[in-house]
Amino acid sequence: MTGSFVIDNARLVLSDDVVPGWVAIADGRIAEIGEGRPPERGLDFSGDILSPGLVELHTDHLETHLKPRPKVQWPEISAVVAYDAQIAASGITTVFDSLRVGSDDEYAPFGGDLWPLINAVSAAERTGILRSDHKVHLRCEICAGDVLEQTQRVVGHHPVQLISLMDHTPGARQFRNVANWKRYYSGKHSFSDAMLDRFMKEKEALFSANYERHRRTLVELARTHNVVMASHDDTTVDHVKESIDDGVAIAEFPTTVEAASASHAAGIAVLMGAPNVVRGGSHSGNVAAEDLAREGVLDILSSDYVPASLLMGAFALASRVDGYGLAQALKTVTLHPARAAGLNDRGAIALGLRADLVRIHVASDLPVVREVFRDGRRVI
Numbered sequence: 001m002t003g004s005f006v007i008d009n010a011r012l013v014l015s016d017d018v019v020p021g022w023v024a025i026a027d028g029r030i031a032e033i034g035e036g037r038p039p040e041r042g043l044d045f046s047g048d049i050l051s052p053g054l055v056e057l058h059t060d061h062l063e064t065h066l067k068p069r070p071k072v073q074w075p076e077i078s079a080v081v082a083y084d085a086q087i088a089a090s091g092i093t094t095v096f097d098s099l100r101v102g103s104d105d106e107y108a109p110f111g112g113d114l115w116p117l118i119n120a121v122s123a124a125e126r127t128g129i130l131r132s133d134h135k136v137h138l139r140c141e142i143c144a145g146d147v148l149e150q151t152q153r154v155v156g157h158h159p160v161q162l163i164s165l166m167d168h169t170p171g172a173r174q175f176r177n178v179a180n181w182k183r184y185y186s187g188k189h190s191f192s193d194a195m196l197d198r199f200m201k202e203k204e205a206l207f208s209a210n211y212e213r214h215r216r217t218l219v220e221l222a223r224t225h226n227v228v229m230a231s232h233d234d235t236t237v238d239h240v241k242e243s244i245d246d247g248v249a250i251a252e253f254p255t256t257v258e259a260a261s262a263s264h265a266a267g268i269a270v271l272m273g274a275p276n277v278v279r280g281g282s283h284s285g286n287v288a289a290e291d292l293a294r295e296g297v298l299d300i301l302s303s304d305y306v307p308a309s310l311l312m313g314a315f316a317l318a319s320r321v322d323g324y325g326l327a328q329a330l331k332t333v334t335l336h337p338a339r340a341a342g343l344n345d346r347g348a349i350a351l352g353l354r355a356d357l358v359r360i361h362v363a364s365d366l367p368v369v370r371e372v373f374r375d376g377r378r379v380i
Contacts, residue, residue, distance in 0.1 A: 006042025028375035053093025053356030076120035088131035096137035102144025131379035264297035274313030
């Protein structure tokens with residue numbers, strides 16, 4: 001569906017409330033908004049919710065489509081199209097494809113897949129077969145030996161909209177508790193105790209050799225190319241001070257209330273995982289996103305590793321956290337991520353903005369995506 005049309009008999013998610021009304025779309029933009037019935041008959045949404053399209057800043061789900069099983073490499077274009085369909089069916093109209101930069105460890109290198117994936121997304125976009133609007137988010141493993149070379153190559157040849165600064169050194173940030181680090185990598189790679197100890201020493205050596213120099217270079221690279229920056233797994237106030245000094249705009253997955261509160265107070269948007277909300281807590285033993293919402297310091301949700309969790313998480317906030325009505329909760333997956341990433345043309349049902357819209361039917365408290373519009377064109 002393209003051109004001009006009206007959506008009628010919907011519950012509109014506006015800035016501060018959800019109201020019965022209608023929306024007129026023209027040339028891919030929101031042309032008119034009204035409460036009650038429209039002056040002319042439109043598409044009858046039967047009282048379903050009409051939300052702005054969801055904006056996803058951090059999902060590494062594309063990588064799982066490329067490698068659906070150990071030792072299985074799926075064709076890149078096919079992986080991108082399948083991933084895009086799942087993203088759109090989750091109500092996500094803008095997605096930042098979070099691509100790992102820097103080999104996290106010698107046992108699971110990903111560097112060779114970076115360029116094929118970027119090229120596959122670009123090729124799919126050029127042929128017009130993608131449903132969602134795709135942006136590039138580089139998840140930079142700061143201490144990795146090849147992170148600078150890879151990041152410089154991508155930024156020099158391809159538009160990049162977001163860079164996150166990650167450090168998974170044992171004893172730091174997400175893995176401040178070394179026992180949690182050992183459990184994670186033991187489960188991920190089936191390492192023996194001896195292999196874990198050797199790997200831990202290698203990671204600690206990389207931190208000592210690379211962290212300061214690599215972080216400074218990555219920050220300067222982002223500034224030079226006007227790329228939005230995100231910190232990752234901030235745990236202490238000192239981590240937040242470092243983020244402030246570097247000009248970070250988004251704090252991804254802070255692990256403590258202390259770090260989240262300091263980031264929020266500094267104007268850094270706090271992003272947490274929607275699976276954390278849906279599951280009722282962190283799978284790695286860190287702070288619960290719902291607790292941050294109750295503290296008033298949660299700004300953005302990300303689907304992280306389950307695309308469908310983004311909408312589910314927002315609805316869970318609305319139902320479980322006092323002060324979070326549906327309009328406020330949905331801002332964590334629409335307006336707030338759009339603004340944090342510097343996208344001012346989407347994220348709300350407002351005059352002149354892109355007609356990125358999602359029809360949501362609620363069945364037994366479960367939000368179900370029925371239709372998705374991107375730039376006024378129905379894609380689901």
